[in-house]
Ligand code: TXA
């Protein structure tokens with residue numbers, strides 16, 4: 001098998017997708033593009049395969065993973081119950097950047113859910129992700145396949161939005177032959193919206209666990225009410241830990257009114273980058289980089305992680321990012337930025 005793998009030339013996407021599906025079927029890791037961020041995927045039904053994700057990411061084993069399924073998947077294979085609220089949300093937003101936490105089918109291994117009796121399911125819209133899940137499903141006797149995939153970054157790091165980011169995060173795995181499927185820059189750029197509908201039968205509300213491209217307002221439009229916010233005392237999603245998504249470069253948020261005094265206090269030798277909504281002022285010192293960021297939250301989300309990685313690559317001393325507008329359309333980006341900044345508080 002090993003020698004056969006080496007002789008495959010991945011000159012076209014079909015070949016590489018079939019090849020990657022075989023690796024998944026054999027219990028290996030594959031990096032795949034989705035419309036949100038790149039994922040580090042493994043067979044969701046294999047405890048050993050899933051263990052490789054935790055090991056590669058250096059992620060604590062009690063953090064549950066999202067299982068990616070095809071639009072035509074048999075939901076009863078993965079979940080015990082799909083409440084009416086979940087049906088509505090799937091109809092409105094699948095395939096797309098929405099993860100639903102549902103009651104887990106006990107037949108599915110606990111390894112993928114970090115021991116929880118609920119399971120995170122997401123049906124990605126990215127054509128490469130869908131083609132990979134389908135090719136994988138064709139190899140399974142059941143005809144069903146799920147790819148467990150967290151963001152393809154080491155635990156706590158910034159999520160990858162380009163195939164190159166994945167190669168930068170996992171050089172060893174790549175050198176050992178892990179396929180990284182190319183899917184271009186991810187369209188959305190931040191992780192999926194996560195909604196918990198797993199305990200509705202027990203009288204729990206629909207809970208918005210992680211904001212994302214699909215906003216609370218859009219969810220409310222479909223549900224007829226606004227989903228509840230999570231109990232901050234019970235952080236269940238790693239993306240909900242206070243410090244997460246952090247670059248290596250020291251990061252802080254600033255108000256435009258305070259910028260002059262912040263700059264005046266800069267040690268002369270330090271190289272800083274400033275991400276601001278306005279264009280650069282005249283006479284900027286050479287040790288200061290100025291980037292004008294988008295005033296459109298969707299565009300901002302698309303660019304954010306690549307900007308953070310860029311600061312790391314340049315070995316800057318400090319990254320100052322202008323505080324975002326309070327408006328709810330900025331919720332998802334504000335969530336990521338606050339967590340990134342919290343790592344340095
Ligand atoms: O956009 C995304 O969601 C990307 C792409 C690759 O699909 N994936 C992603 O995965 O962001 P990850 O592991 O970085 O974040 C998934 C979050 C985790 O914080 C995890 O704890 C939460 O989903 N999650 C998964 N299953 C859960 C469950 N049963 N209960 C509560 N939280 C769950």
Ligand code: MG
Pocket residue numbers: 150151159239
């Ligand atoms: Mg992540």
